[in-house]
Amino acid sequence: MLNNDLWVESFIVGALAMRCSVVTDLKTGDTVIIDGGSETQRIISWIEDFSGQGPDWFKGPSSFDTMNSFGLSRRKVIALVNTHAHFDHSGEIPYLLERYDVSWYLHPEDDYLQSLAQKSAQRWGFNLPTPAIADKQLEDNMTLELGSLKFEIYHTPGHTLGGCCIEVEVEDGANHLFAGDTLFAGSVGRTDLPFSGGDFNLLSHSVITKLWPLEGDTVVHPGHGPMTTIGVEKSTNPFVGVQSAAFAEFN
Numbered sequence: 001m002l003n004n005d006l007w008v009e010s011f012i013v014g015a016l017a018m019r020c021s022v023v024t025d026l027k028t029g030d031t032v033i034i035d036g037g038s039e040t041q042r043i044i045s046w047i048e049d050f051s052g053q054g055p056d057w058f059k060g061p062s063s064f065d066t067m068n069s070f071g072l073s074r075r076k077v078i079a080l081v082n083t084h085a086h087f088d089h090s091g092e093i094p095y096l097l098e099r100y101d102v103s104w105y106l107h108p109e110d111d112y113l114q115s116l117a118q119k120s121a122q123r124w125g126f127n128l129p130t131p132a133i134a135d136k137q138l139e140d141n142m143t144l145e146l147g148s149l150k151f152e153i154y155h156t157p158g159h160t161l162g163g164c165c166i167e168v169e170v171e172d173g174a175n176h177l178f179a180g181d182t183l184f185a186g187s188v189g190r191t192d193l194p195f196s197g198g199d200f201n202l203l204s205h206s207v208i209t210k211l212w213p214l215e216g217d218t219v220v221h222p223g224h225g226p227m228t229t230i231g232v233e234k235s236t237n238p239f240v241g242v243q244s245a246a247f248a249e250f251n
């Protein structure tokens, strides 16, 4: 896809300040929601009407006028995709599935964790609906074609068993990677969360073998905290970067 065709928005949502990403092909309006965990009404209102608070970061139109100037009259949500099943990322998927009659993609090794979303949220004092069940499976190294959008899927276990990073390739610009809680700016996801299968050795192996080969200018959209790039993290991340003990171990 060309740089100008890719429309990306970040919504920082919920008490855990989780990044929900919305990716749209400006040529066709095909839209995918990544990690619809919270504040789904805010996201729906923006996608459908440009109303309400809107995104916290975006590359692309921010009004009907600018969208129409690209020759697009409306967006069409065609699928939901999740990096992993922690409740802050997946808890409001049922509300999105009520609104959109689409498939939901999750790696099957997170299915058990997903079944616990409502209970886990209760421990934090949050009320969530009965957990959704993913009807489509992500697989390592698959190319996921959804309408006119195309995603590369990397299974990156370590924060959870089924954690995945999701990449959109851009022909004439930097690619985008939706990293969930696998990789953060200057950090990595926790490996001590209950029922998740967290394991730092596994996590660092995932990042070093699956993410470091990606292009250095790839824009990373982590599940929490600021955006970064693969190149910056590879050279400076204290946990998994080239100077880290983990990197020395796997190279």
Ligand SMILES: [Zn+2]
Pocket: 084, 086, 159, 181, 189
């Ligand atoms: Zn998580």
Ligand SMILES: [Zn+2]
Pocket: 018, 086, 088, 089, 181, 223, 224
């Ligand atoms: Zn998270």
